[in-house]
Amino acid sequence: MTLLAARKSWPFQDLKAELGMSDGNLITHLRTLHRLGFVAYTKEVRDRPQTTYSLTAKGRIAFKDYLDVLEQIVKTGKK
Amino acid sequence: MPDQSEAEENLRVIRSLIERATVYRAISAPTALVGGLLSIIATTVIFLNNATEYGIGDRITPREFTATWLVVLVITIALNAFLIRREAVRTGRPFISPAMKMALRAIVPCLVIPLMVTIWFFKVGYLGNQEQFLVVVWTGFYGLALLSTSVFAPRSLGVLGWAFLLTSIAIPVLDNLLDTDFSAEMPDLVMGATFGLFHLIYAVCTWSGRSAPGEAFREE
Numbered sequence: 279m280t281l282l283a284a285r286k287s288w289p290f291q292d293l294k295a296e297l298g299m300s301d302g303n304l305i306t307h308l309r310t311l312h313r314l315g316f317v318a319y320t321k322e323v324r325d326r327p328q329t330t331y332s333l334t335a336k337g338r339i340a341f342k343d344y345l346d347v348l349e350q351i352v353k354t355g356k357k
Numbered sequence: 358m359p360d361q362s363e364a365e366e367n368l369r370v371i372r373s374l375i376e377r378a379t380v381y382r383a384i385s386a387p388t389a390l391v392g393g394l395l396s397i398i399a400t401t402v403i404f405l406n407n408a409t410e411y412g413i414g415d416r417i418t419p420r421e422f423t424a425t426w427l428v429v430l431v432i433t434i435a436l437n438a439f440l441i442r443r444e445a446v447r448t449g450r451p452f453i454s455p456a457m458k459m460a461l462r463a464i465v466p467c468l469v470i471p472l473m474v475t476i477w478f479f480k481v482g483y484l485g486n487q488e489q490f491l492v493v494v495w496t497g498f499y500g501l502a503l504l505s506t507s508v509f510a511p512r513s514l515g516v517l518g519w520a521f522l523l524t525s526i527a528i529p530v531l532d533n534l535l536d537t538d539f540s541a542e543m544p545d546l547v548m549g550a551t552f553g554l555f556h557l558i559y560a561v562c563t564w565s566g567r568s569a570p571g572e573a574f575r576e577e
Contacts, residue, residue, distance in 0.1 A: 345371060
């Protein structure tokens with residue numbers, strides 16, 4: 279989610295390389311995020327078929343909310 | 358399992374990554390268009406009033422000059438706020454987003470001196486017909502305000518900032534070099550050229566890829 283939030287879009291292969299995940303593992307995560315409306319994808323064919331993934335507005339808000347929750351947990355732990 | 362300080366650092370890095378990926382367009386094309394047109398209208402009204410041969414009205418006093426431009430500023434800011442709010446509602450983002458706070462943190466310090474100079478002008482400065490000094494301060498610091506957002510703003514806003522800043526520097530030089538019939542109208546004409554013409558050019562240049570005001574992604 280951090281990677282998706284930090285750039286407009288990511289080709290599948292770049293995400294895979296960055297995260298060091300297998301195709302199957304990564305696609306499972308992305309499908310779940312897509313089903314929840316957090317991630318959108320586009321398929322295009324240049325030299326070869328390429329799928330790029332991007333965070334939706336809903337996904338961005340959800341991720342920020344998640345970060346807020348994490349921050350609260352860290353703060354609570356500090357007290 | 359990360360310890361507390363590590364977790365805090367990770368969160369900070371994630372947030373900064375998101376912020377850096379965000380482009381914040383403080384001035385949208387429609388705002389620039391309306392602001393530019395209002396400025397051209399204000400310039401024309403002041404110019405025609407001052408040109409007594411047309412017999413349109415009395416010469417605009419320094420305070421009226423300042424008040425006219427403040428009205429233009431207020432209308433333009435109100436329109437910009439309206440457009441940002443509309444976009445925020447449409448995309449489900451808060452009106453005062455983190456990116457907007459970031460932009461305000463950069464812009465506001467640059468506007469303190471123009472604010473103080475404007476107050477001084479209303480109280481004392483108007484007695485010395487210091488409109489040109491006021492215009493130099495307004496254009497110069499407005500340019501600096503735009504440039505202060507260049508880290509997270511689209512390149513076009515930086516170019517606009519430089520145009521204002523360089524014009525501000527050039528005003529006293531040009532005033533000394535050019536001895537025309539329009540010397541007395543220099544402050545008014547400069548306001549029309551900068552806040553009017555520059556904003557219209559910016560609006561035309563950014564209209565085709567018209568991005569909404571507020572947050573957007575940085576193109577790679």
